[in-house]
Amino acid sequence: MAEPRISSIDGKLAEEFAAPSHVEEVKDKMAAFAEHHAAAGRRVVLITSGGTKVPLESRTVRFLDNFSSGRRGACSAEYFMDSGYAVIFLHRHRSLYPYTRMFSTINMLDALQFRGEDGASGEVVVNQQVLPNIVKALKRYHEVKDGRLLLPIEFNTLSEYLHLLKAAAQALSTIGSKAMFYLAAAVSDFYIPASEMPEHKIQSSNGPLQLSMNMVPKILSPLVKDWAPQAFVISFKLETDAAILLDKARRALDTYRHQAVVANVLDSRRGYVVVVTPETQSELILTEEDVKNEVEIEERIVSNLTSAHEKFITQQVG
Amino acid sequence: MAEPRISSIDGKLAEEFAAPSHVEEVKDKMAAFAEHHAAAGRRVVLITSGGTKVPLESRTVRFLDNFSSGRRGACSAEYFMDSGYAVIFLHRHRSLYPYTRMFSTINMLDALQFRGEDGASGEVVVNQQVLPNIVKALKRYHEVKDGRLLLPIEFNTLSEYLHLLKAAAQALSTIGSKAMFYLAAAVSDFYIPASEMPEHKIQSSNGPLQLSMNMVPKILSPLVKDWAPQAFVISFKLETDAAILLDKARRALDTYRHQAVVANVLDSRRGYVVVVTPETQSELILTEEDVKNEVEIEERIVSNLTSAHEKFITQQVG
Numbered sequence: 001m002a003e004p005r006i007s008s009i010d011g012k013l014a015e016e017f018a019a020p021s022h023v024e025e026v027k028d029k030m031a032a033f034a035e036h037h038a039a040a041g042r043r044v045v046l047i048t049s050g051g052t053k054v055p056l057e058s059r060t061v062r063f064l065d066n067f068s069s070g071r072r073g074a075c076s077a078e079y080f081m082d083s084g085y086a087v088i089f090l091h092r093h094r095s096l097y098p099y100t101r102m103f104s105t106i107n108m109l110d111a112l113q114f115r116g117e118d119g120a121s122g123e124v125v126v127n128q129q130v131l132p133n134i135v136k137a138l139k140r141y142h143e144v145k146d147g148r149l150l151l152p153i154e155f156n157t158l159s160e161y162l163h164l165l166k167a168a169a170q171a172l173s174t175i176g177s178k179a180m181f182y183l184a185a186a187v188s189d190f191y192i193p194a195s196e197m198p199e200h201k202i203q204s205s206n207g208p209l210q211l212s213m214n215m216v217p218k219i220l221s222p223l224v225k226d227w228a229p230q231a232f233v234i235s236f237k238l239e240t241d242a243a244i245l246l247d248k249a250r251r252a253l254d255t256y257r258h259q260a261v262v263a264n265v266l267d268s269r270r271g272y273v274v275v276v277t278p279e280t281q282s283e284l285i286l287t288e289e290d291v292k293n294e295v296e297i298e299e300r301i302v303s304n305l306t307s308a309h310e311k312f313i314t315q316q317v318g
Numbered sequence: 319m320a321e322p323r324i325s326s327i328d329g330k331l332a333e334e335f336a337a338p339s340h341v342e343e344v345k346d347k348m349a350a351f352a353e354h355h356a357a358a359g360r361r362v363v364l365i366t367s368g369g370t371k372v373p374l375e376s377r378t379v380r381f382l383d384n385f386s387s388g389r390r391g392a393c394s395a396e397y398f399m400d401s402g403y404a405v406i407f408l409h410r411h412r413s414l415y416p417y418t419r420m421f422s423t424i425n426m427l428d429a430l431q432f433r434g435e436d437g438a439s440g441e442v443v444v445n446q447q448v449l450p451n452i453v454k455a456l457k458r459y460h461e462v463k464d465g466r467l468l469l470p471i472e473f474n475t476l477s478e479y480l481h482l483l484k485a486a487a488q489a490l491s492t493i494g495s496k497a498m499f500y501l502a503a504a505v506s507d508f509y510i511p512a513s514e515m516p517e518h519k520i521q522s523s524n525g526p527l528q529l530s531m532n533m534v535p536k537i538l539s540p541l542v543k544d545w546a547p548q549a550f551v552i553s554f555k556l557e558t559d560a561a562i563l564l565d566k567a568r569r570a571l572d573t574y575r576h577q578a579v580v581a582n583v584l585d586s587r588r589g590y591v592v593v594v595t596p597e598t599q600s601e602l603i604l605t606e607e608d609v610k611n612e613v614e615i616e617e618r619i620v621s622n623l624t625s626a627h628e629k630f631i632t633q634q635v636g
Contacts, residue, residue, distance in 0.1 A: 062383070062384055063383055063385065065381055103426050113456075123433075123443055135442060138430055141427045189527075208508070212526065240377040266379065
């Protein structure tokens, strides 16, 4: 397979994807965050999370999207912080968020009640039968906030994602191998270039819709080679067809020359993943016992990768 | 304009859109809800809210979506209940919800704190400086719950939406003109029939994506003529181009012969709408003063339509 030409990807990014206006400001913030934590002896992980929105019209009513609640990214962020990392959380607007993800399946008003019999106190308290883990989550949330361990950055569209990821890679390049990229977001493979996009809502009275979408440039290539060449980089591969999964994971490693691929199948992604590196292939599996004990597979993934990152750093130094 | 043939729409629905397995159960629930409230002298409104998901693969990774937070529907539901209506809230999974919509812009953990200085009480309370309206919202939420005024039904895909709306129309037909349909959901105009959909994730290695999408049958037609012919039916028209808006609204009324179209433009939708009926055209506008006083335009829309519904019922009876 021919290697993608880096310069052309970078050029395409500038030409066909509108950069968000705050990208330089965010980049400075990420660089300061990374330097601060690296100076304090912490490693820093950039987590991407959630799906990307691909507009079909420039005043957008319709868009293409990727299935992703952002659960894996949000959940992994918590385990990385538990392992001593500082986390830049580059996530889709309204996707799941560390610690607050526990509220995602309930109606918050069902978890609140007036304090005292008649509510005369005017105080509203959490019903801990509905939210049994709230005390633990709130404490940990405060610790993370006090320690400034989490820097949240939002994206919505594919364009925003691509530009912010580039900015993050450049911001983290200063801390070299202490940086990990954990690219869990579900990024669209297809887009409509701004120059080919209609301004207004596509009219259904014009008949059936023919869409022709270009391929999104493979940003992993300049990220690994150009923007953050010393970093420890993990990509994710999600397929619905288990038969092609590992082959695709190996091919990605051959093409981009990064450190690992976390490979998973849509239906079993919460209980089974394979961490593929150039030399190894580790199956991580939750047993029935694990599920009963509410173990999350992200704890295993993060444990596997933080060990590998540790080794990687030692080898770079040595 | 030739009228769509009803029988063909109904047939298409059965053939090309998979019905959710619980549709009959939901229909019975909606019929019981409507009859109970009509017997108690209440009118019933079916509100649809949020965007529809149109899968591109049968094991769905990618989908087409419509811009909609569900704010208009969730907000309108509250005003309808304040006006004495019982509400069936047919909404997209995770779109905004009546009363809880106030939490949508904040991180819930930022609104919670331990009670007492050191948190030794183990109680978690709401910080009412962060959520100043929580007491009012929680009281109203409890009233609505105690009065069983709100029946929430979720959809995710376009297919689920279409089948559940049909079921709702049939369920509400028994209460005749006391039923209002307030069709605020942003429904896709295009879809890929199940027979033409690939099973697995579309591979980007196959090159650029060509999509050919069929037009979604106009369900408003059988709804008005066949399923709920006595009901008071409101559709919504959202455009990005103000120049074509009113013309499209009038054409919809001519075609489907329902009672009103709420017409709005994407950029100004929170401060300006036009309620178009066969005989009238009412502009509803929020002034700067209104905005300062946190008046929501949905209050005006609901007030306009409940009056019109009242007249409509009187005319039917007379």
